[in-house]
Amino acid sequence: MSTPPSRHPDPVSEEELLQNLKELNRHFDVSYSRSLVRNVIAPINDRYFKCKFVGFEQLPERNNPSKPLIYASNHSGMAFPWDAMVFSSMILKRGDYHLRDVVRALSAPALSESNLMNPFLIRNFWMINGSVDARFINFETMMNHSDSNLLVYPEGVAGIGKGYNRRYQLQRFATSFIRMSIKYRTDIIPFATVNGEYINPYVLTWPWLNRWSQKIGIPYIPVGFHTLLLIFFPWLFYYGLPARLTYVMGKRIKPYEMTSKTHEELTEAEIKDIRDRVKQQMQQELNEAVKEYGQNRYSTGKIKDAPLKDLLTLGYYTPIGWPLLFQEHHRLYRTSEGKPFNLKPGFWSGLKYMVRNPITICYFVPVLGWIPLLIKGYWNHRISS
Secondary structure (H helix, E strand, O other): OEOOOOOOOOOOOHHHHHHHHHHHOOOOOHHHHHHHHHHHHHHHHHHHHOOEEEOOOOOOOOOOOOOOOEEEEOOOOOOOOHHHHHHHHHHHHHOOOOHHHOEEEEEOOHHHHOHHHOHHHOOOHHHHOOOEEOOHHHHHHHHOOOOOEEEEOOOOHHHHOOOHHHOOOOOOOOOHHHHHHHHHOOOEEEEEEEOHHHHOOOOEOOHHHHHHHHOOOOOOOOEOHHHHHOOOOHHHHHOOOOEOOEEEEOOOEOHHHOOOOOOOOOOHHHHHHHHHHHHHHHHHHHHHHHHHHOOOOEOOOOOOOOOHHHHHOHHHHOHHHHHHHHHHHHHHHHHOOOOOOOOOOOOOHHHHHHHHOHHHHHHHOOOOOHHHHHHHHOOOOOOOO
C-alpha cells in the first residue's frame, strides 16, 4: 500500500536530510525483517500464496551504485497489502537476506498513523520493517541513502481504492518518482503485480465512503460479502485469500534519457509528458502480464502429498492463524533480544500462543472482540478533522 509523495516546493539541506534519516531509521530493524521473513512470511508464502516471480532470476543491479533503484508497480486489489509484503519479503529472501537487497516502501502515511493499520496491532510494524511515510523529504532522504532500494506504487491510494471493476486500469500517476529518477540518474524497475485483486475479490468502493474512513485512519473500505462477516470475525480485518501472486518484471525505464535537460530545467508539462510515457509502458506490460498469468488465479498451497505433520499445522499459515504467528514471532524476537530462533508451531501451539499473547484471543471473539482491538488500535491516534 505504498504511494509516492507529492512534490515539495523547497530544497532540502544536507543537514535536514541527515537528521531526517536518523528519524526514518529510528524504528527500522533489518534483523527483525530477516527473522519475520524466515519464520512467518516465507512459510506463509510456501504453504499459502506460492507467489511466482517472472524475470527476477537475477535481482536487478544498480546502474548508479551510489543511488537506490526505484521499483514501481500497480495496485490491483482492495485488500490489506499482502501483495507488497510478499514481494518485499521474498526479494529479501532471494537476495540471501543482504541489506543491499532490502526494498523499503514509501507507504501511505495512514498506515503508520493508526496502530489498527499495523498488522495484528504490532506497534510501528511498518517502520520496523523499513517503510517510510510517503512525503517529499522522506523520498529525498532515501535517495541519498544507498543501503537499500525503494518501492513505490505510483497510483497511490487511488489505485488501491479503484475497485475490482477497474483492477488493471492504471490510475493517474504521481510525478515524484520520475523527478527522483531524473535528478539522481537511477533506473526505475517496473513490474506488474498480477492476481492481487483475488486476495479480496469482487469488492467495490465509493469515494464518499473512503473520505469518511480516511478520517479515522483507514485509507478505504472495500464493500463486499466479507465486509458483513468482519463484524463477527475480527481476524478477517487482515485476511487474504490464497491468490497466486505473480510479479512480472518489465523493461528498465531510464527517464533521465528521455530528455536532454537537467532536473532543474524541466517544466511541469515536460515532467508530466515523461510520466505519461512511463505509465503507457507500464500499462502495456501489465496488460501482457495479465493475459499470460492472470488465468491461474489461486494457489493450492502445499496440501497434495504433504506429510501429516504439515497438514496438522497448516491452519497457522492461513488467515485465521496469522494473528498467532505474527504476535508470537514479535514476542519471541523481543525476549530473545534479536538472537536467531525458529518458530515451529505444533498442533497445540495455538493455545500457548494465545496465553502468551492475550490480545490474540480477541480476534476470535465475535462482535465483542472488537472492543479491546479498537481501543488498542486507536490508542494515541489523532482523528483527522
